[in-house]
Amino acid sequence: MNAPDPYLRQARRRAIAPPVSSLDTPPPDTAALAALILRVSQMRDRTAYATLFKHFAPRVKAYLRRAGLDGAEAEEVTQEVMLSLWRKAGSFDPAIASAATWVFAIARNARIDAQRKRRGLPQAPEPEEEGQSPSAETLTLAFERETLVRAALDTLSAEQKQIVRLSFFSETPHAAIADALCLPLGTVKSRIRLGLARLRAALEDKT
Known part of the structure; x- marks a missing residue:
């Protein structure tokens, strides 16, 4: 999968293994991460994207390894997740989810797709059959809960x-x-x- 431009490809490569000097820098807090995603969404801020990549890429890769993906597959899926962050930043809403929740939801879906693809299964779920829509009573009870x-x-x-x-x-x-x-x-x-x-x-x- 191609990166949006050469700068992003370079940022992606560096983010997987950040320089030793950057390891002493405290990680961004929840509010700062949300602000960085909004900068990517609203201004296509490449510096903000590089910071997000450096923060999230190693964590996403570690999660994917723990979830059963091998090293090469975990790295490939991590690249896809971080590219999705760049492309889908406009869908992030800090009022609904934190930056970490949003990124790891993308990672979880990417992991499931990768594992389904490995097993020869379709990536997209089967569409629901007609007539299976929930009733008004069901929706009301769900809303109350x-x-x-x-x-x-x-x-x-x-x-x-x-x-x-x-x-x-x-x-x-x-x-x-x-x-x-x-x-x-x-x-x-x-x-x-x-x-x-x-x-x-x-x-x-x-x-």
């Missing part, structure tokens, strides 16, 4: 809410969450357990 869950989420701390959203709403693997948030895997699992316990208690109070 979603409202209750959102209200319960507001009772969690910011850290717990972020991890619960990543784990259960975006289906991000625990290892990928640890990579995205620069946290030990044990800390991620502990926060998920505590967050779910509080979420369950809050939902029981509302039902």
Whole structure:
């Protein structure tokens, strides 16, 4: 897959193995990452893209390796994910998901497509048959459940809410969450357990 231009190809190569001098630079925080994606979306900012690539590419590759892809395949899919970041930056909405959630959702879908392709399966899911649309009653109940869950989420701390959203709403693997948030895997699992316990208690109070 070709990069948008030679500059981006160069940025992609350097991002996989950043210079030693850059390792002492603190990683961008959540707000900074979101701002960088918006700069790519609105201004096609190549410097912002290079920073995002340097931050996310090694984390995405590590997640793909843990998910079962070999080194070459993981690197190839990582390149596809980061190119998707450049091309689809306009679809990122920080009000809906954090930068890490959005990027790892792209990575998860790319991993599934790669594994399906390896097995000779179609990449796109089969279209739903006609007549399978949910009823108005089903949609109403789903909306009511979603409202209750959102209200319960507001009772969690910011850290717990972020991890619960990543784990259960975006289906991000625990290892990928640890990579995205620069946290030990044990800390991620502990926060998920505590967050779910509080979420369950809050939902029981509302039902």
